[in-house]
Amino acid sequence: MKTTRRDWLRTSASVGASAPFFLVAKPVWGYSVDEVESKLKKEKSISGVTLDDLPTPSLIIDLDGLEGNIAKMANHAQAAPINLRPHGKTHKCPEIALRQIKAGALGLCSASISEGERMADAGVPGILITSESVGVNKISRLVRMTAKHPDTMAVVDNPHNVERLSEAAAAAKVDLNIMIDIDPVGRRTGVQSGEPAMKLAQQVDKLPRLKLRGVHSYSGRSSHVDGFLERKKHSETVMAAPIETFEKMKRNGLPAEIMSGASTGTYNIDSGMRGMTEMQAGSYVFMDVDYRSIGGKNSAVYNDFQASLTVLATVISKNYDDRATLDAGLKAFATDREFGPEVLGLTGVEYRFGGDEHGILTISEPSRPVKLGDKIRLLVPHCDPNVNLYDRAYCVRGENVVEVWPIGARGHV
Numbered sequence: 001m002k003t004t005r006r007d008w009l010r011t012s013a014s015v016g017a018s019a020p021f022f023l024v025a026k027p028v029w030g031y032s033v034d035e036v037e038s039k040l041k042k043e044k045s046i047s048g049v050t051l052d053d054l055p056t057p058s059l060i061i062d063l064d065g066l067e068g069n070i071a072k073m074a075n076h077a078q079a080a081p082i083n084l085r086p087h088g089k090t091h092k093c094p095e096i097a098l099r100q101i102k103a104g105a106l107g108l109c110s111a112s113i114s115e116g117e118r119m120a121d122a123g124v125p126g127i128l129i130t131s132e133s134v135g136v137n138k139i140s141r142l143v144r145m146t147a148k149h150p151d152t153m154a155v156v157d158n159p160h161n162v163e164r165l166s167e168a169a170a171a172a173k174v175d176l177n178i179m180i181d182i183d184p185v186g187r188r189t190g191v192q193s194g195e196p197a198m199k200l201a202q203q204v205d206k207l208p209r210l211k212l213r214g215v216h217s218y219s220g221r222s223s224h225v226d227g228f229l230e231r232k233k234h235s236e237t238v239m240a241a242p243i244e245t246f247e248k249m250k251r252n253g254l255p256a257e258i259m260s261g262a263s264t265g266t267y268n269i270d271s272g273m274r275g276m277t278e279m280q281a282g283s284y285v286f287m288d289v290d291y292r293s294i295g296g297k298n299s300a301v302y303n304d305f306q307a308s309l310t311v312l313a314t315v316i317s318k319n320y321d322d323r324a325t326l327d328a329g330l331k332a333f334a335t336d337r338e339f340g341p342e343v344l345g346l347t348g349v350e351y352r353f354g355g356d357e358h359g360i361l362t363i364s365e366p367s368r369p370v371k372l373g374d375k376i377r378l379l380v381p382h383c384d385p386n387v388n389l390y391d392r393a394y395c396v397r398g399e400n401v402v403e404v405w406p407i408g409a410r411g412h413v
């Protein structure tokens with residue numbers, strides 16, 4: 001059997017103090033954080049590194065889970081059939097976006113122009129920017145991005161903004177692809193269904209350099225309704241008017257071809273709606289504590305997709321039987337939910353925030369002993385803002401770290 005450098009290092013560790021100095025090469029317990037960094041820089045590889053070697057807290061992607069989720073959604077879309085333009089706001093990671101495209105997605109949604117720019121420059125096609133581009137900065141960047149990537153699409157919900165977009169596009173001699181953002185009663189963005197949306201679509205259709213492409217209507221409220229049947233009822237109710245407006249646009253001869261919406265919570269509901277042409281689900285690649293709690297078609301836990309995203313933490317203090325302190329606190333997790341993270345693969349323990357850099361595990365009946373130095377993996381409360389806290393994700397298969405992906409659009413909000 002081949003002896004790896006790690007085996008050698010472990011062996012040399014067991015030789016201990018009696019070994020000559022040069023044999024007790026660093027690191028005796030695996031790679032140090034500096035070595036991990038240096039391997040990445042010099043060798044462009046991370047082979048031989050395991051979860052134990054990583055700095056904590058770190059963002060971890062389970063590659064088998066991620067790939068399974070990407071394939072499952074792609075297969076669902078293909079069978080429906082419906083197009084898939086997943087939302088990249090979840091992962092902000094071009095490596096994941098390109099895998100989604102390879103699996104059949106026709107493009108990617110981006111929450112903002114700056115997120116979209118990063119994705120397009122990384123080679124991701126068909127970016128739909130799902131927030132309105134308002135103001136000189138965003139409009140000029142949208143025009144520049146579309147000049148570079150002509151399949152870029154933007155959403156609108158206001159006639160004045162539509163005029164500004166047309167003026168800027170005409171000045172730059174660029175055609176902008178425009179989707180009418182219709183509010184499915186979430187009151188976040190979007191024009192109302194029916195007449196207001198029709199008027200806006202007609203305006204877009206008439207103005208120079210604007211190409212009407214269809215309707216964007218995302219119901220964030222439907223996505224997290226507890227219970228499959230309740231969720232189905234909610235989504236069908238709120239999506240009926242936007243879809244009918246889209247159909248009316250087509251009946252009236254407007255060149256609307258895309259009807260885009262849906263989320264991870266409603267992918268198997270909205271994909272069956274007549275008129276819907278594409279889905280923009282995002283969280284399915286990772287899942288999180290929030291999504292798992294909404295319930296599936298046949299299960300209390302929503303487990304249509306695997307939990308592939310965790311934060312790795314270390315037990316840094318263990319002075320009581322009933323508690324342990326982790327090095328992952330408020331700065332390691334998104335805190336926009338009422339609940340915190342959940343410990344993975346260890347029952348009888350509960351996490352609570354213990355400060356900026358600390359988390360407290362309350363230990364009642366642990367399924368295995370919790371010891372000082374243990375590495376603990378935790379499912380994140382809400383995946384999108386959690387990813388945005390980290391510069392990179394360590395990708396693992398089992399215990400082995402096999403790749404490191406930058407969160408390339410991190411901070412591009």
Ligand SMILES: Cc1ncc(COP(=O)(O)O)c(C=O)c1O
Binds near residue numbers: 087263
């Ligand atoms: C406009 C838009 N579309 C799609 C999504 C994806 O939803 P989910 O991550 O729940 O699948 C989001 C998420 O917030 C969104 O804001």
